[in-house]
Amino acid sequence: MPESIAKIGIVTVSDRASRGEYEDRGGPAIRQYLEEVLTSPWNGIAKVIPDERDMLTQTLISLADDVGCCLIITTGGTGPAKRDLTPDVTEQVCDRMMPGFGELMRKVSLEKVPTAILSRQTAGLRGSSLIVNLPGQPKAIAECLDAVFPAIPYCIDLMEGPYLTTDPARIEAFRPKKK
Ligand SMILES: Nc1ncnc2c1ncn2[C@@H]1O[C@H](COP(=O)(O)OP(=O)(O)OP(=O)(O)O)[C@@H](O)[C@H]1O
Numbered sequence: 001m002p003e004s005i006a007k008i009g010i011v012t013v014s015d016r017a018s019r020g021e022y023e024d025r026g027g028p029a030i031r032q033y034l035e036e037v038l039t040s041p042w043n044g045i046a047k048v049i050p051d052e053r054d055m056l057t058q059t060l061i062s063l064a065d066d067v068g069c070c071l072i073i074t075t076g077g078t079g080p081a082k083r084d085l086t087p088d089v090t091e092q093v094c095d096r097m098m099p100g101f102g103e104l105m106r107k108v109s110l111e112k113v114p115t116a117i118l119s120r121q122t123a124g125l126r127g128s129s130l131i132v133n134l135p136g137q138p139k140a141i142a143e144c145l146d147a148v149f150p151a152i153p154y155c156i157d158l159m160e161g162p163y164l165t166t167d168p169a170r171i172e173a174f175r176p177k178k179k
């Protein structure tokens with residue numbers, strides 16, 4: 001049976017990028033990362049939205065339930081600023097949380113910037129979708145994804161999603177051997 005093409009949501013959450021005050025570099029950085037790392041077929045569905053609760057809620061639900069994304073990566077809105085609500089909405093739309101993602105990303109980010117602890121970034125599962133939050137700084141994208149990406153293909157296997165393969169020269173997907 002042919003493997004279905006993985007659909008991956010890429011969501012930039014930024015008031016200024018969504019208003020065109022600066023060019024969104026976060027979404028393209030996520031897409032470029034996936035192009036470098038994934039060797040199995042995938043389609044990216046990118047959105048740029050403001051830090052608005054209803055819009056983010058609808059965007060995440062639609063990418064998960066209607067589009068059928070196995071993975072949704074957000075960037076921005078994870079900090080303590082009054083309008084930052086990406087982790088809160090992520091938790092609200094998810095059935096179950098995956099706190100290890102945020103823990104590991106903060107740990108590796110702390111080696112780069114002392115303000116890493118200001119990110120409330122998290123991850124969770126909605127139906128058959130894994131939602132992962134990244135900070136807004138475009139350079140944080142590869143820093144964080146390098147840490148958690150080795151576990152993402154197996155996470156999606158366990159959710160019965162498409163079989164993702166990676167370029168081992170870039171990221172080695174870790175799949176524990178079956179007993
Ligand atoms: N999507 C993005 N594209 C390009 N640069 C970004 C993006 N998001 C954040 N940055 C950069 O990182 C800095 C810190 O991120 P910050 O969280 O303040 O941005 P933001 O979420 O876009 O802010 P706001 O939503 O208030 O417009 C920004 O000042 C900007 O230089």
Ligand SMILES: Nc1nc2c(c(=O)[nH]1)N[C@H]1C(S)=C(S)[C@@H](COP(=O)(O)O)O[C@H]1N2
Nearest residue numbers: 076077078079109115116119135136137140
């Ligand atoms: N790897 C990494 N993590 C990082 C950063 C960074 O530059 N690199 N910036 C930090 C800062 S300054 C903030 S305020 C928080 C939240 O950023 P956000 O609101 O743009 O998501 O992420 C933190 N995590």
